[in-house]
Amino acid sequence: MADWRDEAACVNDPIPFDTPDPEDKGPTKHRREAQAIAVCMEKCMVRKDCLDDALIHETQSTAYNIRGGKTPEERKTILRNRTRKKKKEMADA
Numbered sequence: 001m002a003d004w005r006d007e008a009a010c011v012n013d014p015i016p017f018d019t020p021d022p023e024d025k026g027p028t029k030h031r032r033e034a035q036a037i038a039v040c041m042e043k044c045m046v047r048k049d050c051l052d053d054a055l056i057h058e059t060q061s062t063a064y065n066i067r068g069g070k071t072p073e074e075r076k077t078i079l080r081n082r083t084r085k086k087k088k089e090m091a092d093a
Helices: 027-043 047-057 072-092
Strands: none
Touching: 027 047, 047 072
């Protein structure tokens, strides 16, 4: 059985996905992120699988990368919103 990662667009176009310097906050970072997001959004058929994996298995080494077409900040927001929703559902139950 093939792993979804084998079908990821970044397998063939890894350059914008190279692990960046976490201290880079300038135009280079934004350009690299835009390139990686474009690869995800335009070419990747497993973007949802990648994002799901990132949200479940985020590690220190992936915390600076684009995954599933989302920046680390966007993934943190998704996780925060999920946590808030779960807490609200539990409180309403």
